[in-house]
Amino acid sequence: MSDFLRSAWYPAGWSRDIGDAPVSRRILNEDIVLYRKSDGAVVALEDVCPHRLLPLSFGKRKGDALECGYHGATFDASGRCIRIPGQELIPANARVRAYPVAERMGLAWIWMGAADRADPSTIYDLPQYHDPEWMAVEGDALPVAANYLSLADNLCDPSHVSFVHLSTLGNAQSEDVPVQWEMSEPEKKILTWRWIIDAPAIPLFQKFGGFAGPVDRWHYYHYHAPNIAVIDFGSAPTGTGAPEGRRDNGVQIYACHFMTPVDEAHSIDHWQFVANFKADEATRQSMIENFRMAFAEDKLILERIEANEQRMPERRPLRFAMDASPVRMRRMVADMIAAERSVGHQAA
Ligand code: FES
Numbered sequence: 001m002s003d004f005l006r007s008a009w010y011p012a013g014w015s016r017d018i019g020d021a022p023v024s025r026r027i028l029n030e031d032i033v034l035y036r037k038s039d040g041a042v043v044a045l046e047d048v049c050p051h052r053l054l055p056l057s058f059g060k061r062k063g064d065a066l067e068c069g070y071h072g073a074t075f076d077a078s079g080r081c082i083r084i085p086g087q088e089l090i091p092a093n094a095r096v097r098a099y100p101v102a103e104r105m106g107l108a109w110i111w112m113g114a115a116d117r118a119d120p121s122t123i124y125d126l127p128q129y130h131d132p133e134w135m136a137v138e139g140d141a142l143p144v145a146a147n148y149l150s151l152a153d154n155l156c157d158p159s160h161v162s163f164v165h166l167s168t169l170g171n172a173q174s175e176d177v178p179v180q181w182e183m184s185e186p187e188k189k190i191l192t193w194r195w196i197i198d199a200p201a202i203p204l205f206q207k208f209g210g211f212a213g214p215v216d217r218w219h220y221y222h223y224h225a226p227n228i229a230v231i232d233f234g235s236a237p238t239g240t241g242a243p244e245g246r247r248d249n250g251v252q253i254y255a256c257h258f259m260t261p262v263d264e265a266h267s268i269d270h271w272q273f274v275a276n277f278k279a280d281e282a283t284r285q286s287m288i289e290n291f292r293m294a295f296a297e298d299k300l301i302l303e304r305i306e307a308n309e310q311r312m313p314e315r316r317p318l319r320f321a322m323d324a325s326p327v328r329m330r331r332m333v334a335d336m337i338a339a340e341r342s343v344g345h346q347a348a
């Protein structure tokens with residue numbers, strides 16, 4: 001059995017990418033077909049026709065149902081077969097699994113656990129996303145050929161920024177600043193952070209922050225197990241009290257990473273950012289390009305690591321002080337999976 005937590009909401013895709021025509025996504029190693037009903041609600045069904053196993057995504061929407069592209073068996077939004085051409089009787093086992101779906105922050109989220117335990121109010125939501133004073137900008141669905149926990153390692157790890165993202169999110173002044181962390185076991189959260197005091201602004205903020213002198217820079221990495229990482233980072237002129245909490249005169253961005261495990265060795269990083277300032281379209285596009293460049297740098301590193309892990313499965317990583325959060329993150333997810341199995345909630 002795959003090592004995934006089933007009782008969780010995972011992004012199935014950007015809402016903007018789901019319409020009338022069926023689209024296929026692999027999530028936790030299961031193929032799922034998504035489409036919208038006439039009332040706009042998103043449907044998620046197992047993407048396998050029970051007749052001859054053709055993916056249902058090869059078919060087409062008929063009313064609010066989905067017609068298989070091979071012999072026309074038709075399934076309603078609950079997964080029940082409502083038509084088999086050429087026969088009256090529809091066997092009870094002619095059905096496909098239906099998954100709960102809800103939309104939030106521009107994404108369609110799918111619940112992969114037992115359907116009766118799906119509670120859309122538990123889907124992550126960032127208050128600033130809804131604040132008209134802030135600017136929310138959608139990014140991409142970035143495929144990464146690595147296990148999603150490797151991506152989560154990276155997103156509990158402010159220290160790599162000083163080495164990997166020198167043209168965008170980091171600079172060398174922060175190389176030796178240690179990270180701090182705290183964990184909330186009941187809430188399944190880990191916070192990892194550090195401050196870089198009295199240093200030049202990072203390249204992104206030199207472009208978009210308008211800073212003339214040195215800044216105090218913060219990075220708060222909020223991880224919500226198993227698949228949410230929201231990075232609050234920003235800068236304010238040194239001496240204006242940002243470390244004490246006065247951050248309104250600074251530039252602040254929440255970089256949101258909503259991860260979808262595709263299978264053991266592939267994941268999707270659905271990223272977007274929410275900033276405390278407004279920008280014109282050209283500036284927004286330029287910011288997107290900067291983030292795209294930065295996350296492509298992470299992707300390259302994570303894919304090389306994944307390849308080495310597969311090539312050398314006996315090698316165990318060495319742990320440094322900076323790894324405190326990632327180590328606890330993995331333990332937290334493993335404990336959640338074990339707890340889920342022990343109560344039998346992983347099944348459909
Ligand atoms: S494979 Fe779907 S109806 Fe035959």
Ligand SMILES: [Fe+2]
Binds near residue numbers: 154161294
């Ligand atoms: Fe990174």
